[in-house]
Amino acid sequence: xxxxxxxxxxxxxxxxxxxxxxxxxxxxxxxxxxxxxxxxxxxxxxxxxxxxxxxxxxxxxxxxxxxxxxxxxxxxxxxxxxx
Numbered sequence: 001x002x003x004x005x006x007x008x009x010x011x012x013x014x015x016x017x018x019x020x021x022x023x024x025x026x027x028x029x030x031x032x033x034x035x036x037x038x039x040x041x042x043x044x045x046x047x048x049x050x051x052x053x054x055x056x057x058x059x060x061x062x063x064x065x066x067x068x069x070x071x072x073x074x075x076x077x078x079x080x081x082x083x
Contacts, residue, residue, distance in 0.1 A: 002035035003050065003068065009059045015050035024050060033060075 005015070005024070009031055016024040016031060023037035033050070040062075041048045051060045051068035058067040072078035 002038035003033050003040065003048065003060050003062055005031045005033055005050075005060055006058070008056055010056055012055060014053045014055065015060070018049040018053050020044055020049060 002023070007030075011026070011029070011031060013026075013031075016026070019038075020041065021037045021039055023034045023039075024031055025034065026032075045052075048060075048068060054060055054069055055074070057069050057071050057074055060068045062068060
């Protein structure tokens, strides 16, 4: 039960700064989420804080690979290929 930061991450550090559990850290120049610390913000926030602040669509996924902020979620413009 944890999220994953994928290669599209630009290492802006925003997610690490807002994580209430300090579950996000930088390792080998890429940010990772420690699954033993990540609670997906359940019980603390309505939305996962990492995905709520992430400026890169699709950079954070759940355990099934579902993008927490998919293409178009930040701009409101859904790409034709996703429609």
